Amino acid sequence: MNTQPSPSPAFIGIDIGGTKTLGVAVNENGDLLEERLLPTPQGAAELIGTTSSMYFELSERVAQSSPERFEVLGLGIGIAGLVDIDGKLRRAPNLVEVDGLDIGPILKSKLGVPVYVDNDVNCAALAELSDGVAASANNSLLVTLGTGIGGALIVDGRIHRGAFGMAGEPGHMIVNPRGLICACGKQGCWEAYASAAGLKNLAIDKAKNGRLQQINDKVQGDLNKIASEDITQAARRGDIQSVELIDDFAYWIALGLTNCAALLDPELIIIGGGLVAEWDLLGDRIRHSFDELLLASTQRNRIPIKPAENGKAAGAIGATLLGRQR
Ligand SMILES: [Zn+2]
Structure with missing residues (x-):
């Protein structure tokens, strides 16, 4: 009989800025489990590649953590640009060659988890609302x-x-x-x-x-x-x-x-x-x-x-x- 407890829920968030991309994994209370910082690559294919590999790396790290194992239930992306309600990046003056990128749907089909995309500052505001100066x-x-x-x-x-x-x-x-x-x-x-x-x-x-x-x-x-x-x-x-x-x-x-x-x-x-x-x-x-x-x-x-x-x-x-x- 398998007595191993089922894994706890975790979520990954990736903030794609003009120069740096920061990924974090948190538990359901928002406590930080893992993080990873990389330079933001230039070009759409490279951006999808970097974001995906960051997601897989963070997922793997939290899945192997002990004593509590975690399973990632979703990915949130904050990105410096105009994001429409369908998760499409319409215009990003500070990112190279990514205007029009369907970043949400592409990552969802590649990673097999729900993916939510919003403007990076909207994401920062969510953090301030939940546990910060705007609370x-x-x-x-x-x-x-x-x-x-x-x-x-x-x-x-x-x-x-x-x-x-x-x-x-x-x-x-x-x-x-x-x-x-x-x-x-x-x-x-x-x-x-x-x-x-x-x-x-x-x-x-x-x-x-x-x-x-x-x-x-x-x-x-x-x-x-x-x-x-x-x-x-x-x-x-x-x-x-x-x-x-x-x-x-x-x-x-x-x-x-x-x-x-x-x-x-x-x-x-x-x-x-x-x-x-x-x-x-x-x-x-x-x-x-x-x-x-x-x-x-x-x-x-x-x-x-x-x-x-x-x-x-x-x-x-x-x-x-x-x-x-x-
Ligand atoms: Zn302007």
């Missing part, structure tokens, strides 16, 4: 400031996906129609000003006008080599011109948040993404400009602006919730 806020907005800008709307305690699954892309709100070129190819998107790429754009613009001497010296006049960390580090050292640039940058961030708040009236704005690491420089400055820009800011309820609580695994952990919640 007590039924109407909130998550904006991720990284290479680009992502967004997720939480309305009445649920992610608002819009009629076709594409709601919550504030990075491509146009804030300056004759302005800088965005990664999406259009002109003047918020992302071209208020992301890490935006900070670099603003720095190049200032350096071309003879400002930002310290940064200019560091990159020896090759402005394309400016990294956002160069500016934040110089500002922390007290370089006045870098501090001015951070003031401008925080203003652009606040400008987009103000537009979002005018439309949504959220009870909370959560900021995620890599630039959260610079919150000590940015937080108060964003708050100041936001209060100046927002209509009736002294007459309405104060909208808190807080950094996200879930770390780098928020997107992947949130992706597991796509399956765990069904």
